[in-house]
Amino acid sequence: MDLFxxxxxxxxxxxxxxxxxxxxIGVTVGTLIGVLPGIGPLGTIAMLLPITYxxxxxxxxxxxxxxxxxxxxxxxxxxxxxxLPGETSAVVTCIDGYxxxxxxxxxxxxxxxxxxxxxxxTVGTLLIALFGPPLAEIALKFGSPEYFSLMLMGLVAxxxxxxxxxxxxxxxxxxxxxxxxxxxxxxTGVQRYSFGITELTDGIGFIVVAVGVxxxxxxxxxxxxxxxxxxxxxxxxNLFPSKEDLKQSIGPIxxxxxxxxxxxxxxxxxxxxxxxxxxxxxxxxxxxxxxxGKGAIEGVAGPESANNADAQCKFIPMLTLGLPASGVMAxxxxxxxIQGIQPGPEVMSQRPELFWGLVASMWIGNLMLxxxxxxxxxxWVKLLQVPYxxxxxxxxxxxxxxxxxxxNSSFExxxxxxxxxxxxxxxxxxxxxxxxLLGFVLGPLMEENLRRAMLMSGGDPSVFxxxxxxxxxxxxxxxxxxxxxxxxxxxRRADIAD
Amino acid sequence: xxxxxxxxKDFWGGAMLIVTGVVAVVMARNYTFGTALRMGPGYFxxxxxxxxxxxxxxxxxxxxxxxxxxxxxxxxxxxxxxPLSLVLFGVLIDxxxxxxxxxxxxxxxxxxxxxxxxxxxLLFSVxxxxxxxALFVWALGLPYPLLADFR
Numbered sequence: 001m002d003l004f005x006x007x008x009x010x011x012x013x014x015x016x017x018x019x020x021x022x023x024x025i026g027v028t029v030g031t032l033i034g035v036l037p038g039i040g041p042l043g044t045i046a047m048l049l050p051i052t053y054x055x056x057x058x059x060x061x062x063x064x065x066x067x068x069x070x071x072x073x074x075x076x077x078x079x080x081x082x083x084l085p086g087e088t089s090a091v092v093t094c095i096d097g098y099x100x101x102x103x104x105x106x107x108x109x110x111x112x113x114x115x116x117x118x119x120x121x122t123v124g125t126l127l128i129a130l131f132g133p134p135l136a137e138i139a140l141k142f143g144s145p146e147y148f149s150l151m152l153m154g155l156v157a158x159x160x161x162x163x164x165x166x167x168x169x170x171x172x173x174x175x176x177x178x179x180x181x182x183x184x185x186x187x188t189g190v191q192r193y194s195f196g197i198t199e200l201t202d203g204i205g206f207i208v209v210a211v212g213v214x215x216x217x218x219x220x221x222x223x224x225x226x227x228x229x230x231x232x233x234x235x236x237x238n239l240f241p242s243k244e245d246l247k248q249s250i251g252p253i254x255x256x257x258x259x260x261x262x263x264x265x266x267x268x269x270x271x272x273x274x275x276x277x278x279x280x281x282x283x284x285x286x287x288x289x290x291x292x293g294k295g296a297i298e299g300v301a302g303p304e305s306a307n308n309a310d311a312q313c314k315f316i317p318m319l320t321l322g323l324p325a326s327g328v329m330a331x332x333x334x335x336x337x338i339q340g341i342q343p344g345p346e347v348m349s350q351r352p353e354l355f356w357g358l359v360a361s362m363w364i365g366n367l368m369l370x371x372x373x374x375x376x377x378x379x380w381v382k383l384l385q386v387p388y389x390x391x392x393x394x395x396x397x398x399x400x401x402x403x404x405x406x407x408n409s410s411f412e413x414x415x416x417x418x419x420x421x422x423x424x425x426x427x428x429x430x431x432x433x434x435x436x437l438l439g440f441v442l443g444p445l446m447e448e449n450l451r452r453a454m455l456m457s458g459g460d461p462s463v464f465x466x467x468x469x470x471x472x473x474x475x476x477x478x479x480x481x482x483x484x485x486x487x488x489x490x491x492r493r494a495d496i497a498d
Numbered sequence: 499x500x501x502x503x504x505x506x507k508d509f510w511g512g513a514m515l516i517v518t519g520v521v522a523v524v525m526a527r528n529y530t531f532g533t534a535l536r537m538g539p540g541y542f543x544x545x546x547x548x549x550x551x552x553x554x555x556x557x558x559x560x561x562x563x564x565x566x567x568x569x570x571x572x573x574x575x576x577x578x579x580x581p582l583s584l585v586l587f588g589v590l591i592d593x594x595x596x597x598x599x600x601x602x603x604x605x606x607x608x609x610x611x612x613x614x615x616x617x618x619x620l621l622f623s624v625x626x627x628x629x630x631x632a633l634f635v636w637a638l639g640l641p642y643p644l645l646a647d648f649r
Binding site: 051054167168170171174175177178181185187188190192193216219220221223224387388389390392393394396397398400401404405410411413414416417418420421424425428429430431447450451454455458459460461 | 507508510511514515518522525526529530533534535536537538539542543546547549550553554556557560572573575576577580581582583584585587588589591592600603604605607608610611612613614619622623626627630634638640
């Protein structure tokens with residue numbers, strides 16, 4: 001394996017002026033929305049998807065990825081400075097980070113968060129480079145039965161491991177699959193669920209669903225809650241952590257990176273779970289656990305590394321198998337499909353610049369984030385004062401223009417409004433939205449592979465358990481479901497969710 | 499006193515799934531079901547619709563027994579006004595042009611918020627519309643007429 005050569009090739013791609021620029025735009029926008037509460041990476045990426053139409057696939061992916069991991073950085077900044085997690089993954093960072101800030105140690109907390117994230121990002125990038133190619137190699141041998149079983153496993157795992165009600169997650173997967181097959185059936189030309197509407201014969205647009213549910217639905221939901229006022233309690237002075245700080249942080253950073261990488265490849269587990277697990281472990285390992293919650297630097301270093309490692313490793317199944325492990329990855333997959341690239345193991349051999357360019361850009365992006373965040377921290381904090389009442393009309397405007405620009409179709413705007421309402425209702429009833437999006441993206445592929453597998457086997461469903469690789473996936477799916485039905489595990493899971 | 503299940507998340511969630519599932523299955527009867535060997539266009543949707551009904555039944559039962567309540571405050575105003583301003587944007591952009599459509603959308607959605615200061619919102623709408631024109635029409639070159647030709 002020529003890992004070194006591939007990485008150099010990747011850096012050549014990533015260092016082109018255009019790609020560097022898109023990387024910078026991505027991480028800047030990411031930091032921005034990470035800092036701003038009320039808008040997350042899902043909504044932002046959905047909103048900006050249409051803009052990526054006009055750029056090359058590599059640049060598009062680089063920018064979207066930058067938004068994603070940049071948001072993790074920005075989220076921790078506000079967690080530490082104002083006790084407000086900009087992103088859910090930063091909830092844990094609030095606990096000790098904010099306490100550190102109150103003790104006048106905001107600087108070291110921010111610096112350690114940045115160092116930990118950068119280290120974890122570097123490891124994550126290396127892991128993708130190391131494990132991506134062999135995984136894709138294996139996946140190239142997959143036939144229809146394997147793909148069907150793999151998608152089934154991915155969807156079930158994503159639904160079961162996600163936070164919230166398991167039954168509702170699974171139901172949302174089915175809902176997404178159903179929405180995904182609206183339109184013309186490729187095999188027979190039959191119109192399914194198109195209600196005689198011409199615009200629906202090509203199916204419901206991916207952007208329509210993503211923007212409607214994640215941008216519009218989210219705003220409607222946010223407007224029900226009263227706006228939180230931001231109170232500053234600390235000024236950032238001395239940025240540099242002491243030798244003591246660094247010594248205390250090395251262990252947590254290493255462990256956090258490991259934990260994050262592990263959770264990263266699992267479908268459905270968001271960065272929040274990884275950072276929470278890391279926090280618990282650091283607390284268990286600490287000589288004096290009572291320091292936690294009162295400004296222990298380990299409580300910042302571990303979780304911050306974990307959530308960044310998780311964010312990076314989520315790319316592994318998406319890039320090598322074409323299997324999205326989270327809502328954001330489903331959006332990335334959608335972005336590739338919009339560009340006319342069918343995600344899967346072939347991407348690595350047919351479009352190497354895409355894979356290696358993205359991998360290299362993620363490392364560059366992480367470096368940019370350190371540079372961007374630490375010296376300019378004051379500027380980001382100022383942005384926190386932008387009130388939501390001005391923010392959300394802007395999101396509405398960008399979303400509307402974005403959706404309209406895809407097909408110049410008002411119909412898609414109306415559909416977006418409908419999905420906005422649906423997204424809000426689903427959220428209120430406690431249905432998680434990410435599993436729906438995963439199902440929506442995979443729906444047509446899953447049906448296609450199921451049909452092909454059955455044709456191949458002459459209508460014998462045992463084909464899924466007679467082929468060894470497929471059997472492994474099916475067995476894993478069953479195992480996940482069985483384990484989750486065990487009452488104690490279910491209870492544990494509910495505890496963690498709180 | 500109204501029965502407890504009427505504000506149970508699970509009950510209404512389940513009901514929603516059952517309705518969706520039934521609609522899916524009933525509509526799928528018009529598509530060929532086929533056999534396991536040659537699956538027709540109706541096969542996969544029927545299975546999915548059936549699954550939705552099952553999940554729905556489970557949740558309805560769970561909701562009748564106990565279930566979490568629908569909690570939190572929510573804004574009916576936002577729920578109506580925001581989608582409505584999007585629809586207006588769709589109607590106006592084809593008929594009146596980019597600028598009026600955006601102005602209505604921005605002003606309209608701001609009116610859906612809890613804090614509404616007409617003058618601030620008006621200024622902000624104009625500013626944001628100008629920004630969008632500069633960014634999308636001039637910089638990115640989207641081919642939309644700023645104002646439709648009414649002659």
